[in-house]
Amino acid sequence: MKIFLLIAGLIVLSAFAVQSQSHEHTFDSLQARKLGADKYGMKSYYFALLKTGSFVTTDKAVRDSLFRGHMNNISRLADAGKLVVAGPFGKNDLNYRGLFILNTSSKTEADSMMLSDPAIASHLFEVELVPWYGSAALPVYLEVHKKIAAENP
Numbered sequence: 001m002k003i004f005l006l007i008a009g010l011i012v013l014s015a016f017a018v019q020s021q022s023h024e025h026t027f028d029s030l031q032a033r034k035l036g037a038d039k040y041g042m043k044s045y046y047f048a049l050l051k052t053g054s055f056v057t058t059d060k061a062v063r064d065s066l067f068r069g070h071m072n073n074i075s076r077l078a079d080a081g082k083l084v085v086a087g088p089f090g091k092n093d094l095n096y097r098g099l100f101i102l103n104t105s106s107k108t109e110a111d112s113m114m115l116s117d118p119a120i121a122s123h124l125f126e127v128e129l130v131p132w133y134g135s136a137a138l139p140v141y142l143e144v145h146k147k148i149a150a151e152n153p
Helices: 002-022 029-035 060-079 107-115 138-148
Strands: 042-052 083-088 096-102 125-135
Touching: 042 107, 060 083, 083 138, 096 107, 096 125, 107 125
Parallel strands: none
Antiparallel strands: 042 096, 042 125, 083 096
């Protein structure tokens, strides 16, 4: 019985030791400040949901031009550090086309960024903007993405 209690005690102590080690972290105040993090390592963004819009065209040249402008705008905003996540949705019955996470807490700035996209300005896409709170480290993943993408879309 004593051996059982000794083993049980060691298991409990080991669990506490592992748990305390897993919660240790090194706070980097410079990085937090650079990324605009609050005390939780979070910050405010705008989440943009793109949906099929009211503009419909069968003119391939017009459609190609709008999509080229859309992709150029994505690259421009990402290079400026204003767009931290972008990507299309797969085919769905909700008419959802894609999403953006914009690196701003300003609705006015988010609106301006969206209207700079010709596919949105033409109403090929409609956009819904919602304030979103997430990790302030989100913009940093783009540096890694550039290293693992063999081609630009």
